[in-house]
Amino acid sequence: MYSNSKIAKAVRVAMMFGAGTAAAISAPAFSAEEKAEAIEKIEVTGSRIKRADMETAQPVAIIDRATLEASGLTSVGDFLQSLPIAGSAINTTFNNGGDGSTRIDLRNLGSSRVLVLVNGHRWINSGTGAVYGSDAIAGVVNVITRTDFEGVEFNAYTGQSAEGDGGQQQFDITTGVSNDKGHLTLNVSYTNQEPIFAGDREISEDPFFGSGNRLGSSGTPQGRFAFVDYDPNTSNYAGFVNHSVTKGFPTNGQVPNRPFLADGSANPDSDFTSFSNDIRYNYAPENYLLTPQDRWSLYVSSGYEIADDVQLTADVLYNHRESGQLLAPMPLFIGPWAGGAEALNPTVVSGQNIYNPFGYDIFGADHMDYYNGGFIGRRLIENGPRLFSQEVETWKFNLSLDGIVEVVGNEWNWSLHAGYGDNRATSTTQGRINKTRLSYALSAECNSDPSCVPFNLFGGEGSITDEMLGYMTSTETSEGGNTLWNYSANLSGIAFEMPAGEVGVSFGYEYRRENGFNRPDYLVQSGQSSGGSVQPTEGGFSESSYYMEAQVPLLADVDFAQQVDLSVAIRRTNIENTVGVENDNTSSSLGLTWRVDDDLLFRGNFSTGFRAPSVSNLFGGLSTGFPSVTDPCNSDGSGNEVCAGVPSGYSQPNTQLEAQSGSNEALEPEESESTSFGLVYDASWLEGFNLSVDVWSIQIDNVITSAGFQQVLNTCSPTATGDDATHPIAPFCDSLLQRAASGVPVTFINPLLNSGTLETNGVDFDVIYNFETSYGDINLTWDATYTDTYRLVNDQGVAQSNQAGRNLGDAGFPRWKSSVNATWNIDDFSLVYNIQYIGEQEESCAVGFVSTDTWRCSDPDGEFNTLDATVYHDMQASYYLDEYNTRFTLGVNNMFDKTPPISTTAFANSFDASLYDPTGRFFYGRVSVKF
DSSP states (O other): OOOOSSOOSSOEEEEEOSSSOOOOBOSSOOOTTTOGGGGSSEEBTTOSSEESOOOOSSOEEEEOHHHHHHTTOSOHHHHHHTSTTBOOOOOTTOOTTOOSOOOOOBTTSOGGGEEEEETTEEOSOOOOOTTTOTTTTSEEEEEEOOOSOOEEEEEEEEEEETTSOSOEEEEEEEEEEEOSSEEEEEEEEEEEEOOEEGGGSGGGSSSSTTOTTTTSBSOOTTOEEEEEEEETTTTEEEEEEEEEESSOOTTTOOOOOOSBOTTSOBOTTOSEEEOOGGGOBOOGGGSEEEOOEEEEEEEEEEEEEEETTEEEEEEEEEEEEEEEEEEOSOEEEESGGGOTHHHHSOOOBOTTSTTOSSOSOBTSHHHHHHOOOOEEEEEOGGGOOEEEEEEEEEEEEEEEEEEEEEETTEEEEEEEEEEEEEEEEEEEEEEEEBHHHHHHHTSSGGGGOTTOOOOOSSSOTTOSOHHHHHHHEEEEEEEEEEEEEEEEEEEEEEEEEETTEEEEEEEEEEEEEEEEEEEOOHHHHTTOBTTOOBOOEEEEEEEEEEEEEEEEEEEEEETTEEEEEEEEEEEEEEEEETTSOEEEEEEEEEEEEEEOSSSEEEEEEEEEEEEOOOHHHHHOOEEEEOOBOOOTTSOOSSSSOSSTTSOTTOOOSSSBOOEEEEOOTTOOOEEEEEEEEEEEEEOTTSTTEEEEEEEEEEEEESOEEOOOHHHHHHHHSTTOOHHHHTSTTGGGHHHHEEEOTTSOEEEEEEEOEEOSEEEEEEEEEEEEEEEEETTEEEEEEEEEEEEEEEEEEOTTSOBOOOOTTBBOSSOBOOSEEEEEEEEEEETTEEEEEEEEEEOOEEEEOOOTTOGGGGGGSSBTTTTEEEEOOEEEEEEEEEEEETTTTEEEEEEEESTTOOOOOOOSSOSSTTSOTTTOOOSOSEEEEEEEEEO
């Protein structure tokens, strides 16, 4: 899969798997066979000094275009997420909480800690290292495009799952001209991904696999009504209502008969029935499992030699994405047990509401004095599903001037670069309601206001009319984006010569300014949306850096040391954000390569880095969501108080509670230390065999993190013990979690903060064996990553338990991830077989409120569940027709239709969407024609 022994003439992705540096090969690149003299000295990612040896102190992986195409995937992001080095990151399988993007994570350190470059220049993301600046804590991904392309190439791709859904199509055309003076390349592409519905796969057709609707929502189309029924005139208790209506009254506006008579006995003519878990609403089938999107892109690359040894290059990239997510119809919850603001200021259902069968103000002042509790839940199925859609436009411009100047007999390479990026997104949400109008539609005043339409909470499915929905629903629109300005100047060359060789140095300056904004709809900002409030974002920061790098040969051509080189880099950076907070940072890197002989090389590197908080980290404000959580203060059924200050009979009314997450203007940069050492072995006795083993360790201090909503509950509840009690957020609990008298959380915040240290270490393996036979050429590759430790250490030095081998629902940390790739080429035929392995993981056994579902856990008594190791098999065959310059390709991914392992803690769909593909067996074909 990887090869760093040649530079392929193709689109490539180069990655460095360390902290504080980057990994790429400079463009333009040439094939070794075509222009050997061009690779005598090349710029290897992680260094700005041109050199002859591609092996560096830190490992670099180069993935060529052929490997990308052999994966059968239409997105570079999807391919990178499948690599052993990749961690958990958002992708198009994330429906609830997704935004249509696919992000890159290395070593489970988070996508914000990965620096993304295109042709060596910074992409539009925020965030550091001694060579490239901030964001490179986890590593760097550099997408390198073709520049010396000549002719026309057309590609057409189509694929579909074995279930007949999830179709994908991709079409692109590339044309270019190239000569001794310059080049011009143009690429236009279109990609379409069709959706898969959760109801069309067994693993996702229920809220929790195999549970039917018993773990569904209590906000049903028939409604759930849970409060004390009483006579307001006599204050007599009639009974506790925990009921749903038995039928719908959609046409005549009939009011259902209440469940109790005045004396508290059951009403024989009641239209209500007792609520049970068996009549909960199964919201899963209406959700997307794989979200749809359309992508259009245009890329233009040009270069021209304007004078001897001076070249002007310019790139323009445009990308347009339309994506969407789909959720079941809006669940409406009102009352003090609904959580959030409703717990303190519940919406009142007036006794004069024409659809209210109880005749008094439900959750009004008198009712609340009698019994301070209860809620009403109703699924607005008449309003249709909630649809979230995004339109995202991205522009990126690069202009570079590169040249060579001779100084004291040595050639020095100089470069000046200016870049500008702009990203704009419009997000639209349909299916939510205006809470202000809802409250008014339930009031007595609405009856006499001709502009108001009274709302029917009690009529059951079909009773909510188009007129009611037209009065209180709205379409919400928000706009956001960010801009990036980047300027740099670099000078590199040979400073002087030592006995062991030439000393290469590089000096440079880089300036970056990034601004971002997000302007939600007014209803959202003001908190009137049923989806919660989101505050606007506006801000930015600037970063100025000076850096120096040197490559020093220490030994050459002595016993046991064919070549020993020392590499050193240092960068001084100043960052200032728009509210005047400044930070200075010095990052450095020290590496050593020891080539024993032609076969064996040892390498090691130590580097420091930092990551500046992004615009959204700093200025995003608080936003409201409804996370699925389990309150540790829920009643245990014994009648005893579980948590101090929480009523003994308390049980959260719904699996999803209203909560806030957000930014922090006082955030400081993260700082990191990274160490790696290993060996590269090219066996002269076995031609084509290459082995590399690298041990790595990364420590990030002052971590920018959010603990997670469940962690806030676990740590900030009186029942907290062990790791929960010592979690880094513990000192802040008074401001993160506050409860109403009923026990429902009303202040429930999961903010960003600098806290503690993140530590992880492991080993990377890479084995390549290429050989020729009379039956064709064979290429075998095995890549693997073993993670030994992944843990947080709080500010008091108390370490969290090791998360390696654990799964946290939507963030998996398998100890082993690997891939095996076998390629057979004979004449014009090629066959590729790939095996992807995701190791076993263990998770807590948590399946909501229904203990009968613990049978899904591997060990319910031990309260843990094992996610078995998962293996995916992919195969691709292609044939090249030389006469027509055309290649035909057929392939199948997930050949044996492997389904994801069942997770009891996943947020949705009963599996970890960041690790596993729910599509199932997928067939595809591609035609490539060159003119």
